[in-house]
Amino acid sequence: MKLKSFISILALFCLISGVVTAQEQKPDMQTNKNVFKATVDLGVLFENTTSTTSTYGSDKISDYGKEGEAANYTTLFPLLDLRYILTESKTQLYFGTPTDGENYEVGAGVIQPFSQLGNLTAIIAISAGTEEWENPYETDVTREKTDLNELSIKLKLARVGTTAFDISLLNKNIRLENDEIGKLLPDLEREGTVNNVQLSYAFSINQTNRIIPGLKVEKADLEGGANSYDKAELNLHYIRFSRTFVLMLQASASNALYKDIHPLYDETRNETGVGLGVRARIPNLFDIQSLHTNMSISGERIDSNIDFFDSQTIDVVLTLGYSF
Secondary structure (H helix, E strand, C coil): CCCHHHHHHHHHHHHHHHHHHHHHCCCCHHHCCCEEEEEEEEEEEEEEECCCCCCCCCCCCCCCCCCCCCEEEEEEEEEEEEEEEECCCCEEEEEECCCCCCCCEEEEEEEEEECCCEEEEEEEEEECCCEEECCCCCCCCCCCEEEEEEEEEEEEEECHHHCCEEEEEEEEEEEECCCHHHHHCHHHCCCEEEEEEEEEECEEEECCEEEEEEEEEEEEEECCHHHCEEEEEEEEEEEEECCCCEEEEEEEEEEEEEEEEECCCCEEEEEEEEEEEEEEEECCHHHCCCEEEEEEEEEEEEEECCHHHCEEEEEEEEEEEEEC
């Protein structure tokens, strides 16, 4: 299952869940017993996209020189967060579906708080059910999909030095089962590595309102130079907390500069993107303390100097979850 256009939803779901679940489920440190905590969600994604490169888009294109036609996609997906908490050291052993990546993943790791350094998270994750087009530029035929295999190492230090500053690092290794276009045109090979660093700071206006500006810098070093890029993204989140809901507003702007000339278009690719989103979480659904729901709608527009890579995507997501 490919979730590239779903990244902002997953990332903010993680942020909401981390804040609210911590409030809903506080380990009883007085018992000095280890604690097991779990949150299980089932979600549904409705997507409308004109992307020619996403496997959520149309499986057939008529012209590789223009933006694709709008296509609809619907899928169900589970979200899992299992934690075994060692009460004495406050270490958390984690297994689940990390929500801070571009694709659906399964991962395991450790979360360890340090009194002066901050809260350190280390996770190793692999993509699950993710696909790419074997050759996204094929026209007037049904394009075939191939498995995309990603291995990611994620490090995050939250509340650095007891401040409201967070920093995250990612190293991702990408392999394709059958990179057909890469075999035909080596400059378009899609295997390689992606590294990024993310910085954010949470400004608390008061007890119920928070603003979080952030910056992400990413470098893709792929075997095909025309698909390698340097990217920067600015984002801004507004969060409002109350007893009955959490409301989040999000905006982002990005720019990606590609390394080499694209062999099909004789141009070096350059893209800008803007995104907007609104989402809400309702804990204690129907006055059931362990039951919660998340709702979101978001949109993203990508404009490229090569029309084939222009896209517009709208996502609507609903999830229902239970914590125990």
